[in-house]
Amino acid sequence: MKRDEIQSRLSELLRGRNGYDELAAFSSWLAVALLLVNLFARQAWLSALVLAILAYALFRMASARVAARRKENEQFLELLGPARPWLRDPRAALAEARQYKHVLCPNCHKRLRVPRGKGKIRVSCPQCHQKFETKS
Numbered sequence: 001m002k003r004d005e006i007q008s009r010l011s012e013l014l015r016g017r018n019g020y021d022e023l024a025a026f027s028s029w030l031a032v033a034l035l036l037v038n039l040f041a042r043q044a045w046l047s048a049l050v051l052a053i054l055a056y057a058l059f060r061m062a063s064a065r066v067a068a069r070r071k072e073n074e075q076f077l078e079l080l081g082p083a084r085p086w087l088r089d090p091r092a093a094l095a096e097a098r099q100y101k102h103v104l105c106p107n108c109h110k111r112l113r114v115p116r117g118k119g120k121i122r123v124s125c126p127q128c129h130q131k132f133e134t135k136s
């Protein structure tokens with residue numbers, strides 16, 4: 001089966017369903033991490049927890065109450081804050097972290113993204129127009 005065919009069959013299956021969102025992704029990865037821990041810990045309660053978390057992830061993906069699931073996912077993303085891009089697309093987040101760093105404006109404390117490896121640079125805050133120097 002070709003990749004496109006698999007994707008179209010999968011989207012057919014998930015039509016009208018919540019599908020794979022960030023909270024489902026987080027739950028799945030958490031279950032995998034706990035499963036690996038349990039390879040050494042070998043605890044029955046941990047196995048039960050892994051199954052419960054996996055069941056929750058599947059429930060999220062198969063749920064037809066999309067509005068309710070979307071709301072839960074948004075609350076989860078808000079809770080996540082700056083870790084959010086790392087969960088959504090770790091590869092893109094890593095590339096971003098290599099190319100840019102974040103500095104706070106000394107005046108209004110807005111988070112600004114500046115390129116890395118350019119030495120000392122002069123930054124102009126887009127919010128309060130304060131100019132300041134920072135290492136990049």
Ligand SMILES: [Zn+2]
Nearest residue numbers: 105108125128
């Ligand atoms: Zn500012």
